[in-house]
Structures are given as structure tokens and as C-alpha cells.
Amino acid sequence: MKMMTVLFASSMLLSSCYSYTSVVGEGAKGNSQTTQWNHYVVYGLAPVGVSDSKKMADGAKDYTVFTRQSFVNGLVSALTFGIYTPSTTTVTK
Template sequence: MKMMTIVFASSMLLTSCYSYTSVVGEGAQGNNQVTEWNHYVIYGLAPVGVSDSKQMADGAENYTVYTRQSFVNGLVTAITFGIYSPSVTTVTK
């Protein structure tokens, strides 16, 4: 039982934050970045307010979208016990 507890605790501590990148057109051509938070509830199952990457790109044809759960987002999720689960989207043009 003690070993199972240690394995479970270790697996919880070693989890990582998720991230994914989408390249539109030829990808970012410069360093102009726009960042917005995405708002979810119930461990990310129900979106409340999600950013629109196309609108964030402001008409650019080539851009890169990077969505992730940062440390701060994970901390907020942990403090609220998963009721509120934010993430961050950054669009680089």
C-alpha cells in the first residue's frame, strides 16, 4: 500500500503542462505577439470564453498560434480545485 501511494504521488508531481502549436500559412514572419487567456470550467470541459486566433492575427495570412497551460494557469486551476481552468493563447505574426 505504501508503494502504491508513492507511485501515485510521484505520477501526480511529474505531470506536465500541455502545449500545442499551429502554423498558419508560412508561419510567423516577425516578432509581433498578441496574448489572451482562454477561460474554461470543470477541468477544461466547458468553455466559457475562448480566444479567436484568426481575430488575434488581425488579418495576417502567415502566423503561428501557440496555446498552452502555463504554471500560473496550473496554479489557478489547483487553487480552484479544477472549477476554473484557464489557458493562454499567443499569436505571433
């Protein structure tokens, strides 16, 4: 039982944040960034409010979308026991 507890605690502590990048057109040409949180419930299974990268790009044809679960997002998720699971989207144009 003690070994199972240690393995479970280790797996929780060693879990990592995720991130992915999408390039639209030729990608970002400058350093102008817009950041918004995405709102999910039930461990990220049900979206409540998700950012629209096209609106965030404000008409730009070439931009880069970077979506991640930051440390702060993970902390909020842990504090709510996964009931609320946010992520962050940043659009660079």
C-alpha cells in the same frame, strides 16, 4: 496503502504542462505577439471564453498560434481543484 499514496503523489507531481503550435499560411514573419487566456471549467471540459486566433492575428494572412498551459495556468487550476482551468494562446505575426 502507503505505496498507493506515494504513487498517487508522484503522478500528480510529475504531470506536465501541454503545448501545441499551429502554423497558418507560411507562419509568423515578424515578432509581433498577442497573448490571451482561454477560460474553461470542470477540468477543461466546458469552454467559457476561448480566444479567437483570427481576431488576434488582426487580418494577417501568415501567423503562428501557440497554445499552452503555463505554470501559472496550472497553478490556478490546482488552487481551484480543476473547477477553473485556464490556458494561454499566443499569436505571433
